[in-house]
Amino acid sequence: MDEMANTSPWEDDKPHEECGVVGIWGSADAAALAALGLHALQHRGQEAAGLVSMEESGIFHSHKGRGLVGDNFGDAAVIAGLPGRAAVGHNRYATTGETALRNVQPLYADFEFGGFAVAHNGNLTNAHTLKRALVRRGCLFQSTTDSEVFVHLIAISLYSTVTDRLIDALKQVQGAYSLVALHNGALLGARDPLGVRPLVIGRLPAGGFVLASETCALDIVGAEFVRDVEPGEIVVIDDAGLRSQKPFAKQPSRFCIFEYIYFARPDSIVEGTPVYDTRKRIGAELARESGVAADVIVPVPDSGVPAAMGYAVEAGLPFELGIIRNHYVGRTFIEPTDQIRHLGVKLKHSANRAIIEGRRVVLVDDSIVRGTTSRKIVEMVRAAGATEVHMRISSPPTTHSCFYGIDTPERSKLLAAKHDVAEMAKIIGADSLAFISLDGLYRALGRPGRDAASPAYCDACFTGDYAIPLLDQQDNAQRPVSLLAAANS
Amino acid sequence: MDEMANTSPWEDDKPHEECGVVGIWGSADAAALAALGLHALQHRGQEAAGLVSMEESGIFHSHKGRGLVGDNFGDAAVIAGLPGRAAVGHNRYATTGETALRNVQPLYADFEFGGFAVAHNGNLTNAHTLKRALVRRGCLFQSTTDSEVFVHLIAISLYSTVTDRLIDALKQVQGAYSLVALHNGALLGARDPLGVRPLVIGRLPAGGFVLASETCALDIVGAEFVRDVEPGEIVVIDDAGLRSQKPFAKQPSRFCIFEYIYFARPDSIVEGTPVYDTRKRIGAELARESGVAADVIVPVPDSGVPAAMGYAVEAGLPFELGIIRNHYVGRTFIEPTDQIRHLGVKLKHSANRAIIEGRRVVLVDDSIVRGTTSRKIVEMVRAAGATEVHMRISSPPTTHSCFYGIDTPERSKLLAAKHDVAEMAKIIGADSLAFISLDGLYRALGRPGRDAASPAYCDACFTGDYAIPLLDQQDNAQRPVSLLAAANS
Amino acid sequence: MDEMANTSPWEDDKPHEECGVVGIWGSADAAALAALGLHALQHRGQEAAGLVSMEESGIFHSHKGRGLVGDNFGDAAVIAGLPGRAAVGHNRYATTGETALRNVQPLYADFEFGGFAVAHNGNLTNAHTLKRALVRRGCLFQSTTDSEVFVHLIAISLYSTVTDRLIDALKQVQGAYSLVALHNGALLGARDPLGVRPLVIGRLPAGGFVLASETCALDIVGAEFVRDVEPGEIVVIDDAGLRSQKPFAKQPSRFCIFEYIYFARPDSIVEGTPVYDTRKRIGAELARESGVAADVIVPVPDSGVPAAMGYAVEAGLPFELGIIRNHYVGRTFIEPTDQIRHLGVKLKHSANRAIIEGRRVVLVDDSIVRGTTSRKIVEMVRAAGATEVHMRISSPPTTHSCFYGIDTPERSKLLAAKHDVAEMAKIIGADSLAFISLDGLYRALGRPGRDAASPAYCDACFTGDYAIPLLDQQDNAQRPVSLLAAANS
């Protein structure tokens, strides 16, 4: 797999967040504010975006499109077509081949009680099982998203209020979810009992509420941060204010540790701590754990920058932009001939020879997934004249796939699942390679280290400790041949 | 309403057929043959076309698109993407604003028993009532077509075989329907108990079956006409051959009389009679009933041609192409200024002055719906120098709307619902106007006249005698405000 | 070559007119009227359409597009973007692969004296020779159309008035041309000295002039026919009225005889005679020359209809629509498999079995070019049960290519260039085949017969008598390898 064909979701060899959500209640500009919030959350999903607004009469309006928020919602006429004082929105990151518009959220349905829209960040681990049962009952699925399961469970629930139907549905699903939903009566927000994915509450300056995946979506609309939606909490927002329900038994939470390392925007505040600061602390910890004699600290842009800065300060070495990122890559670039392939061209990055030539370079990056990009970057830095190339990674080795809403390759494709660190160094061509330790990572997050009995975070991708059962995984062998080929138009 | 804005479904002031269907069983070229059949049925719907094919393994494939069959299925690669020995297809005519792809048939669903595809010509008269009940039960509707009701009724049916589930569904619906359906086991065809809409059975030269709305779709694929599907009959076609089921009590049939007058292609054979011959006989009857001293008989092209030929022969007057049709109208033409509007431009027709100037002209057309086009044509013929203009119509006055699958305006827009023939003549500017009588029409169809106690055809658009109850019509007042605005993307 | 792949300009096996032109002077609705005129001339070219309008200040505006006039100029906003009291327009029929927008006329250029736009129907026979000389002089060509030669010749002319520059240019070109041109001062119209292609003058009801290829374009805008532009005449139209210049020595004219047979619209008046009447007279002459015992006369629609009517009346036999035309063919239809190919499907036509079965049929068509369609039609009619099939053609055998503005295949592809009539009958599978004689054709046009010393019409396609020298044809051998591959974007 090669960067040249950068239409692949994997071309940059990073895990990928699978979505951002936003909800607005109580503003005449609901759709516009939701669009701005989605724009601020664009890093969580770039393949499609959708908005559903609701007028006070209960009439809903929807607009969805492939591509960026600005491409789909930048036009004032589109926003004008989404009237109402409430709205929910969704950014989608999708695995290859499945961004048919019918899969773009928010999902909408006409229920007996009126319209209902829902947007979901996360991944259900018993979606297939539930889906099979629902189909047997006569439910017709229209999308291939997990999230449609919520909609059917709500549709067939025997409870009378929408909130009770939602709780009824949440009690049947397993997995990671932060979701926002809208019906003629309230804006709802919910997080799974372990609180794997984030969801925060904000207050608009002129009154009204915002729900969003990260605080950066509050900042862009001038909203004040109120608090996180708590793990297992359902918040019900209407004109009377915000009420909370906690239908699940209390459990220790397991927030996704990778949000700190890579996913969240550096200017977001997560659980009270600025992400940017956290990353610098991780870099400093990394320098303490695996310092090496060198001349210059160079980040792999852009995500490696804060950790590299923390590393450089701790190590007392100069921090320099030794790799330049090209911001204009375009949709695609296919290597047309063997000769071009041999050039090993990096389309997104170029080495800044003036910084690198004749120096011992420490490269700081946040993760290695399959290793393809790391190998190319090391090769590029060496070709630019580095005398030594040391790679330092601000996360532990990624040895397991995520099933809770992050797009990672299957385990067999993960470099760290098959090789020890020494082998990995060889494969990527570095003179040395080091990852931060699990305990070091927890320390940088202000913990004494990882408590194996009750870890404070979901770190399954580094440990294989899956806190939520993986029902569909066990179940997959018995699945019948999929009929979905039919729905390809 | 004016012809210039010819994007409207009503620009030509004709009733519009709402669909054509085709099904193929037992040919390696199933999708290609179905596409050819749809092409032959293109006159029944031009807004969208869809095909679903099925491989013997039960894998389905689907392709749909707006526009003509040739535009969507002319490419060999598209046909190659629809493998299998069975296929069903559909041409859609849709009222303005509602040709979202999700409404384009065949509809497809994954059931517990496997995939299922259905294509429907007709209109249900209790669709809203059924839909409301289904939503109350937790069913989620994705399209705004009547036809989705079939799919949900089949999904929730407690019968075990697909045929029994279909019969279960048919027993709950009311209205006009000719449908073809496909599942891993059989190709199904069904007509409503009154047989309002047509459906015929053909046999492919190399074996295999065809179901289609008209015989012209058999001709194009070289299939031999076997017989009509009978009113109330369900045919089940599989590799063992064709079986028939008749689950409904026998009733006198009521085939749509307008198929003879206008909808069916002139080269189709309907109930054993060539449509072309029938139209000439109607023209001759019209000449006998309402002959007038004149110099030349001129058809309003293209649909008025056979009736005009029959009229001319009977009247012993020359038949001439006094109106020329422009075949290249394009998608749209908006009159930009008042002056242009005053030109009264006819974009589809032009008068052939050499034929018309100084002559008494009899124009023969098949129907007058709102009268707008008739008025323009009379004006154009007069402007070209006709000394008299007599309009003869090969159908009785259209006084009522159709609820059985034909797109007609609401009753208040029908010229004949508000005016007698003398007033209509004045409105359209003709020196005289005459319609064929109801009895004359029945005579031209080989009947002794209309038997009011048990009419041989559905002629509700001329008589208001609606043989199938109009449940949704009575029910409409109580409907809640629609929430469908939400689904506009 | 097969009808299934109907993207080819040759799919219908007819010669193709290469253009229609229109010019308007002196109306506030100039662009709208020009668009309507182009719509009426749509049969002369369907691949692209263009309009250039001129404001009184000398500012020009242009809009061009591929496809039909209605598709490109139907939108009022487009017309609003073409202000001014004068306009010229062009419909393009183009041979395959060369309808880049830069080739769509009218051509426009900024000259020293201001803007200039020109639209041209016809073909120059010394275009290549002139182009080579112009390139040698430093002229840069932007299109691959002959017509650009006019623009460069005008640009480099040393005369001072635009009219003199145009005459200077016309004296250097050879070939067939009817053109309209516009500059800040006048609307110009010109026909070549032999008057091969048509051009007529009309007067708008509210004042102002129209120039157009046919009278049907006058009718649609309510203009009164004034007269033809004469062969070799240049008309100069400005607010003072119409002036005429005749810079060429007088010669006997040679109007294209195929305009009567096929190209012109039946409701156009050409040289004082209605085209529709002429075609009926040709049919009658054909019946006299080559009558045959038969039961029914069937036109090949749509162009064969008037000749068939004339034939039927003369022969005293019934005229019936034994072949039905499908008006909705779409852009393309490729036969995906051998089996489908063996069906010999006719997508545009279907046999009306009720008319044909058991009968001796005379088919009347206007021409046979390569014979492919004729063979398929005869086969189709025979398959529908005709006991005999006789083909009658309302033109003489097409034995030569046209170089004067009609798109015909090269001579080696013309059936009649290689085979005598008996062989042709065999090839197309007819029981008998007859063409009208040359003298018969001239008689139908009101002449005593063809005067070989000075034929009244250009009939080169039937006789090889090319009245205008074919310089480029002789010259082609010496042409260097074309460099035009470069301009493919």
Next chain:
Amino acid sequence: MDEMANTSPWEDDKPHEECGVVGIWGSADAAALAALGLHALQHRGQEAAGLVSMEESGIFHSHKGRGLVGDNFGDAAVIAGLPGRAAVGHNRYATTGETALRNVQPLYADFEFGGFAVAHNGNLTNAHTLKRALVRRGCLFQSTTDSEVFVHLIAISLYSTVTDRLIDALKQVQGAYSLVALHNGALLGARDPLGVRPLVIGRLPAGGFVLASETCALDIVGAEFVRDVEPGEIVVIDDAGLRSQKPFAKQPSRFCIFEYIYFARPDSIVEGTPVYDTRKRIGAELARESGVAADVIVPVPDSGVPAAMGYAVEAGLPFELGIIRNHYVGRTFIEPTDQIRHLGVKLKHSANRAIIEGRRVVLVDDSIVRGTTSRKIVEMVRAAGATEVHMRISSPPTTHSCFYGIDTPERSKLLAAKHDVAEMAKIIGADSLAFISLDGLYRALGRPGRDAASPAYCDACFTGDYAIPLLDQQDNAQRPVSLLAAANS
């Protein structure tokens, strides 16, 4: 003017480079290498890209498109359509409204001697004057680019070799130009006598040459830097190697100083010095000249980063990413309501509150053009809690427009043309504002200071010292009304 409507070329309030060029000679992968070179030069122009390749037979191929290089040339099929061992390419930055495809370079023409393609970075100052003279002579212009003047001058030149014709043309033009051209014989490169715009020569590893605007385009294809094309030099590259011609009188060169400050990519080497280093030195000089008591140094990303790093090191203050850039802005974003407008939303930037709150912040940016973005950024940083905001700019005040190939607003829109530094500080809302001095800038570039008698660089945008006469500017008053409105399709 506001960032929300970021379709404007001015939304980021930066000057804009108007183009990048590349030429390849002697590689079977010529088009692919040229495309990679254009990708590396994408920062010089993002609106359109074009490539012309040449086969050894003298056949040229061309492909152009709006948008990024990757969007237009990423597809292997496109590259396969551009065969040959030589190619020239161009990235276009265009002022609003004028990126019709006919303006996208390389320009191509068929000359008497064969095909010729040219791509141009720069701006001619006597283009209008020359164009008028050429039109008077009969030349027809097809684009509205300056660069077409070259093509016509070459076309009409009386010299016999292409190189002599090019020199003949260059002697008639005035202005700034770096150009690459291709004909059947050689790849040509030329720089204007003052060498205002850059052009470098590289050698491919397998033999063959590259010409490109910057060295980063050599790096991406693995080419070795040979030397700059010298001011006033024409290089002629063919299979025999590289020859040089210097037809102009030797003058002191005046390379564009803004290339160092902002345009060139930080990893490019310009005149032997790495741009990245230069920017850090400018930042250090700025700190020396106008240090201020503060807590943190924050770059305005991305262009302000190296100067901020240099400043921070010199000032001994922490360098932090206090402003986060959103990389996914999309094509457009229009503020739909007043309330949204009042939010003062920055779509590209967000403040990193954790870094800024409670601190005295020094912002480092590279230039202030109109001041709109600076004002918003200061406001945003203050809203994030900065106690003081000091703005430091790594260029002198931009007081004059550029006429040599950089898109700047007219002088009246330049903030520094109307206000002194104190007023500017007030307008942008900063507690203090300082620009680097002209002498300080020259010092950072290794000069003793600016020599007013013979400045080493073109610094007209800071000084108004225009080294090349601005003929068209003086001439503009007499220009006739443009006729170009005609060419809008």
